[in-house]
Amino acid sequence: MNGFLYELGKAPLTAKFGCVVVLVYILVAIFAPVLAPFGESEVVGYEYQPWSAENWLGTDSLGRDMATRMIYGARNTIGIALLTTVIAFLAGSIAGFFAAVLQGWVDQLLSRAVDVVISIPTLIFALLLLTIFGASVTSLIGVIALIYATFVYRIARAVAMGIVVMDYVEAAQVRGEGLWWIMRKEILPNAAPPLVAEFGLRFCFVFLTISGLSFLGLGIQPPAADWGSMVRENASLITFGDLTPLIPAAAIGLLTVAVNFIVDWMLHKASGLKT
Amino acid sequence: MHHLLRLFVKRLALGFLTLFVVSLVIFMSIELLPGDVAQQVLGQSATPENLAAFRRELGLDQPPLTRYLDWLEGFLQGDLGNSLISGLPIRELISERMYNTFFLAGFAALISVPLALVLGVVSALYRGTALDKSINVLALTAISVPEFFVGYILVWLLAVEFALFPSIANLSEDASLGDRIYRTFLPALTLTLIVTAHMMRMTRASLINLLALPYIEMAKLKGASQRRLIVIHALPNAIAPIVTVIAINLAYLIVGVVIVEVVFVYPGMGQLLVDSVAKRDFTVVQTACLIFAATYILFNLASDLISIASNPRLLHRK
């Protein structure tokens, strides 16, 4: 921990900013019930009330407190997106590395299975699966993790393929090192940078996909608040120049930028470049 | 070269296998969906009698395996069949929409791919500077808002405030190319904003990742300039990951644009597919999914071949 703080002290301003933002978001998510002035789906007044002392950010299309929805939205959005992305990355990169190192029929089997899933359009596949399994949070996480794992697999495998042919990996194989050793010590460190960059992007794509599904009527089901759906619910106002939907969109945007600032910093450190 | 050709043939064969499995997966998924064509079409006005008549008429009273094999037999003979509901030939139903979809994807790709490469190289070249940071922040902002929101903002700005472009595509059959470009501009711009950032960041990340490698250090010691380092030494070796990410995004432009189609009322394949899933119109879903899958497989194959061709170690492997 001290080592991390020391590193952070030396980090560029953007990375510090990113860490602070992410920390605030996580705190808000954890302490949502304490911080929120009203209940998650409580109707407190008329629709679209302006900002006031009582409703800091006004009210939404059903007269619910916008600030409260934003706070609970942090919890639902970050929680679900993070969990989904982590599952997708664990599954996708492990499978990708396996395929790259082992090659042969393992590679064939995994790659062909991934080909099938990935070649069916994402939204259609999600639409089919979510209609079959019902649009609950669990199936949402499962379905989106499955779909994103296939993308991670392709990147992980492509990157690892480039590494596997390197001399030092061949040397390790000649030395008789085990599969896990090679994956951990040789491939992971070298494949990490592009994967980390991908993580930052995919993390954002996940809740964009969720909000896209809400757009088509699946996704996180109301009355639970999530930023993607909040943008969706109020999005049509933007065509009249009303800025309400910008609030949750900005929350998503700020988090994305913050996460990617941290990712950039880690990427920079991992690359070993001094400049 | 022989190695590549063999690989190509092998992958093509695998592609057909993938398509076959996809058709099975789609068929089974549609079977598993709640309700069938008859129930979806009749909706609230369904009675046991008209449901039974409907199913008889469409042959839905046959066992699933028979129906799948019937479809497969026709498909292999080049007969795409008719839509279960409208009875129209699928070829007729799909051709115009497919053209629209490819037109939009091509339009967006023509802008976004060169843009992403240039921005990626520039930000790697000037990494850490204000330029790099502003490109990054802009790119991140562009991808961090949902695509329908990007669409709505563009509509508000370019269609409502400054009435420069139409807010809905409303293509007519005999539209000239110029008119088509004008009416497709907003959706294409929306898609460009969405895909550019992803490709640009991958380009930048791959380049920077290579900069620490010994051969680059070597070139640097020999006095190569930054520009030369990146464009001549790093870029050729970063082709594999860049091509992969471009292929993914090009495929996305074709298969993943349902939402943009909905926002701009653009008559592409995505809308057709969502509609047909909702109505359980199996034959249309099947054909559309197979076209999408084939597109994806071809892009994938192309990106793999280019990756291999660009890496001598992979190319001359024993």
Next chain:
Amino acid sequence: MNTFGSNLRIGRRGFLAGSAALVGLSQMPRAAQAQPQKGGTFRLSVNQGGTSDTLNPAEASGSQQIMVGWALRNNLTEIGSDNKLKPELAVSWASDDAQTWVFKLRPGVTFHNGKSLTPDDVIASLNLHRGEDSTSGAKSLLAGVDTLAAEGEDTVVITLSAPNADFPFILSDYHFQIMPVGNDGALDMSGTGTGGYILESWKPGVKTVLKRNPDYWKEGAAHFDEVELLLISDSSAATTALVTGEIDAVQSAEYKTLSLLGRDKNVEIESISGGFHPVFAMQSGQTPFNDNNVRLALKYGVDREALVKQVLRGHGTVANDHPVAPSMPFYDASLEQRAYDPDKAKFHLKEAGLDSLTVPLSVSDSLFAGAVDAVTLYREHAAPAGIDVQVVREPGDGYWSDVWMKKPFFTSSWGARPVPDMIFATAYSKGGDWNESQFSNDSFQQLMLAARSELDEAKRTQMYGDMQAILRDEGGSVIPFFRNFVYARRADVQHGEDVASNWSLDGYKAIERWWKS
């Protein structure tokens, strides 16, 4: 013959000024309308339908099919802008016993292909919805038809198996469009009709183009030269296109953007009281709903005023647990309106021997905008009475096949019907195809059958009033409100003094009734 209740139309300024309370209560004075003008292109957007929609009226369901169908073809009878039954292809009809109906066809009417209208066309078009192999969604509406026979060149005689005084109303249903019989004896369902517009191109899910029929038989109808009908499923895309003038009318306007839309001087919003209503239906044959006290408790536990205000933003009227809307004939205005009363709900619960009640209520947002909100609010209203209405959100996909009439307590929605009998027969009669609440009441059943053969208007009014009371007090359906049709048009699109309230967009006939100034 029958008279419809007054048509209620509130102009944009009307409801903006007075908000919820006055909507649907008063007849607003209207400015004199300009005379219809010919010409122009009418571009309108609808939001129901898909790519697979056909021109087969047996399969018609969404607004895309209905509006195009009625632009191309006519029925024997139609509901006019004033909500009264009008002759269309039938110039007159008569019956002595309400069982044998004689329809005289309009002379000199030709189809778009030049063929003259004959009784055979009518018989074949109606037979599309009859018989074992018929896939028609309107099959049950014609189940009472025994025989169809041509008499001479211009008469069709329809014999029913039992009397039905409202039979001419049934024929105004959108399914019963008249199409020509081809030389091969088969019905021509390609779009050839007797209607005011000729099909130029039919691309369901995208755009349909219609050209004016220069030989249209109907006086003062079909004013636009050309009509473009677009399917726009995203309501905000439709609204924007209306604001930017790329379309002239939208089928439905979102509540949340109404006030913003209302500020636009080029746009007129209309809110028409109609018969569309949701139902919280209990399977009244099952416990606990087989006890009428439980049903009454659930009826007293809903705050209708609050639902109209919050779910409909005032664009509707409270309902009284029966499906007869104030805009329908035989509506009994003297029947006392049930009010929200948690104490009475509690009392009835006690009568049923219960201290509290927990009931899951299935709902889906695909039923109507705000459906889930309505049930969520219902839950809050019923809580003080000791009733826990659990909100069960079901997927919209497959709702009609897997939830509706399958779950013990569920939400459904019903469109307007021109006469009470049409909804009573389908949804409230013993053996009705869609008797969703398993309603089974002998006196109701007898009254319903008797009213069909009764030709005396006063007696019928009395009977239908009694039936409304029975449904209110004993039915298994909680009917909270009737929703208005809320739609918008460009200000340069004009219509006559009245606007029909059976469907949106002037009874889905804006294409032939409206004009551009």
